[in-house]
Amino acid sequence: DKAGPAKVVVMGGGLSGLSTAKHLVDAGHEPIVLEARSLLGGKIAAWTDEDGDVSETGLHVFFGAYPNAMTLFENLGVSDRLQWKPHQMLFAKPGRPTREFAVFDFPNIPAPLNAGVAILSCADMLTWPEKLQLGLGLIPAYLFGQSYVEKQEGVTVQEWMEERGIPQRVTDEVFLAMSKALGFIGPKKLSMQCVLIALNRFLQETSGSRIAFLDGNPTERLCEPLKEYIEQRGGTLRTDCPVEKILVNPSDNTVAGLLLAGNEVVSGDYYVNAMPVDGLKRLVPPEWKELPYFSNLQKLRGIPVMNLHVWFDRKLSTVDNLIFSRSPLLSVYADMSEACNGYADSERSMLELVLAPAAPYMQKTDEEILQITLQELEQLFPQEIRADQEIDGYAKVVKFTCVRTPTSVYETVPGVDDARPLQQSPIDNFFCAGDFSRQKYLASMEGAILSGKLAATAVSDFDLATASARSANQLSERARDPKIAVTSTPDRTMFITKPASSIPKEVEEELTSQKPEPAAATTV
Ligand SMILES: Cc1cc2nc3c(=O)[nH]c(=O)nc-3n(C[C@H](O)[C@H](O)[C@H](O)COP(=O)(O)OP(=O)(O)OC[C@H]3O[C@@H](n4cnc5c(N)ncnc54)[C@H](O)[C@@H]3O)c2cc1C
Known part of the structure; x- marks a missing residue:
């Protein structure tokens, strides 16, 4: 009982928006991506x-533990653009007379043994008792995996180490650098869950911590093939298209359309947010603000x-x-x-x-x-x-x-994980992707790609369920009146783009003054 293609308006042309559109065309739908800036990519954009x-x-950098990113590269036929490096983790040793690194070498044996050998054989940073205490602390993460990791949301890296009696030197030598790399904040602020999500993947997957660089400008080498893939399958991408307002149907609070700069309104069957959380917070319509799904977003920044x-x-x-x-x-x-x-x-x-x-x-x-x-x-x-x-x-x-x-990935401090929105929102035709939305990876490229896949699946499932409900309704009507024809395809909106003056009076409101903040580059 498959519905026809749904018209889906995706707000934001970063990795999560492009992934949403890619998975929507795979499911037979017709996305239109609206990107505020003149180039695609958001936080991976380059010029x-x-x-x-x-x-x-x-x-x-990409990690071996990025299954959705790897599948995406395969689907696009560009896996050869990933430049895999030797399986090592290199920590600089500042302040030495010569340039030196502490090297964690992962041998080619199954996880977690390769990580064990890498840690034990690196004599540079930690003493044997420190390694032992850290290893003991990490055993539950290895044994109980994701369920254990999720329970560590309420503590910072610093607190987690102290609670387990792990010496401060371990935090200073290893986890300071890791916290800054994973969450752009120090161990006194970062949620331990963030570090454990990464470590858990590294302990479970043999190549999980292996690093790959893309072979060039990400906008050209990754976003362009995504754009081609989407367009070849009926999707549309528009740049220089900032969404200025989400217009709401007064009867049921669903989305009526998106108001763009220049007073244009774009409407579809469904809408997917793929803007960063700060952009979404600015555009939440007053009618939705009391719903916990949206009010909780205030915890994320x-x-x-x-x-x-x-x-x-x-x-x-x-x-x-x-x-x-x-x-x-x-x-x-x-x-x-x-x-x-x-x-x-x-x-x-x-x-x-x-x-x-x-x-x-x-x-x-x-x-x-x-x-x-x-x-x-x-x-x-x-x-x-x-x-x-x-x-x-x-x-x-x-x-x-x-x-x-100025506002990059959300600050991964303890206590904010519950505020991360699910891909399906309480508003029937509104969905949410983005690295900050609920998914099991960090605010990362893998998280963004996965969030797009989950959002596209949520749209498809909802669409199918709506189509089934309609046809069941029509069947029961036909049972009452056999002259009524039955169709399983719901009525489809065309992508309607029209001047704002033509939208119904009741949804017409003032333009929002908030604009997205593009990252500025300065060359000297
Ligand atoms: C310095 C830095 C280093 C990083 N390093 C890594 C790394 O090594 N590995 C890793 O996995 N991840 C890394 N990340 C994280 C990764 O870049 C992000 O998690 C991911 O790219 C986020 O994708 P997104 O689509 O969710 O958001 P974004 O990339 O922010 O995309 C959102 C898009 O929405 C657009 N937008 C905003 N407002 C509007 C509007 N009103 N209308 C229309 N469009 C709008 C924006 O212009 C943007 O293009 C790094 C991030 C930064 C900043």
């Missing part, structure tokens, strides 16, 4: 400058993060992998001239660095950010970089760009 150099919103690209005049002695910096300002970094084919350069290094927690630095100028970063890089590359660029014999900065994202 090329006049020199041909690329700036990214964030340094991104995006946190600031910064992504810096520094081009040097020479090659640094870096490695072809992601590095956890273990320094106060920086989270992770990579030499993209080594790690990413699309940015390969045999003559000069380009370090891409994530700055987190970034709140104290957001108001600083780009030059100040560069200077503070160079001071940390001096600790990480003691023989190659000096913060004082006048000193001869050291690497010189040729150019840099600083990309600020």
Whole structure:
């Protein structure tokens, strides 16, 4: 009893919106994606400058434990664009006389043995008693998996370690870097659940912690093939299309349409939010605000993060992998001239660095950010970089760009997990994707892709159930009156785009003044 294609309006062209549209066309529906900015990708968006150099919103890596991302790459026929690195985790050792890393080497044996060997054989960071105490603490996560992990939502990383008597040094040496990498905040704030979700996957899956870089600009190398896939199957994507207001039917509070800039209204059968949580909060109509599903969103808020690209005049002695910096300002970094084919350069290094927690630095100028970063890089590359660029014999900065994202992924602090919205909302024709929506992965690319799949499934299931209910209704009517013809296909809306002046008086309201905040890049 399959309904015909539903017209589904998707708000936001980041990874979750594109994944929603991809899974909707797979299910035979017709999505239209409305993206506020001129380029697709949201937090994975990247752009090329006049020199041909690329700036990214964030340094991104994929993990072996990203099954939905891997399936997506396979479906798009672009799996060869993932550049898998040696199965290692590298932690920088700042402040040494030479550039040094502590290396966790994962041998090619099944999980969790490979993780065990990696931890035990790394003599650099933790003592044997520290390793033992940490290992004992993690046993329940391995034995009870996701159900145990979900119960650890109420405590911070710091509290979890203290409750188990795990020495502070373990937090300082390993979990400070991991917290900053996973949630862009420190262990005193980050929910332990966030760390355990990642560790649990690494302990359960042999290649779970193996890292891959995309081979170039994510907007071109991942969003473009997604766009083609969606368009070839009847979907539509529109950029420069900010949604300004969700219009509500006064009779039942369902969505009547979306008001865009320029007074245009787009209507469909269903609507899927794929904007970040801060964008959605701004657009929740007054009629929905009292519903816990929407009022709980107030507990979720995006946190600031910064992504810096520094081009040097020479090659640094870096490695072809992601590095956890273990320094106060920086989270992770990579030499993209080594790690990413699309940015390969045999003559000069380009370090891409994530700055987190970034709140104290957001108001600083780009030059100040560069200077503070160079001071940390001096600790990480003691023989190659000096913060004082006048000193001869050291690497010189040729150019840099600083990309600020004032509200990035939601702040994963204890007590907010329950506020994450399910893909199916209490409003019949409104659904929610986005990395912040309820799914078992972190606010990550995998989480965003999975959320889109779940949202598309929720739309399809609801549509099918509605069609079945209608045809059952019609059958019972026919039983009463055999002259009535039965059809299993519900009446479909066309995508209606029309001027706002033509929408019914009762749903006409003032334009919202809130606009999405695009990440701005500054090249100096
Ligand atoms: C610096 C940084 C590094 C990261 N590193 C990693 C990593 O290594 N690995 C990993 O897995 N994840 C990483 N992430 C997280 C990952 O990028 C996100 O979880 C994921 O991309 C979120 O996708 P999304 O579609 O949910 O949201 P977004 O990417 O934010 O997409 C939302 C889209 O909605 C659009 N929008 C907003 N308002 C409107 C409106 N009114 N109308 C229409 N459109 C609107 C936005 O422009 C945007 O395109 C990183 C994030 C950052 C910021």
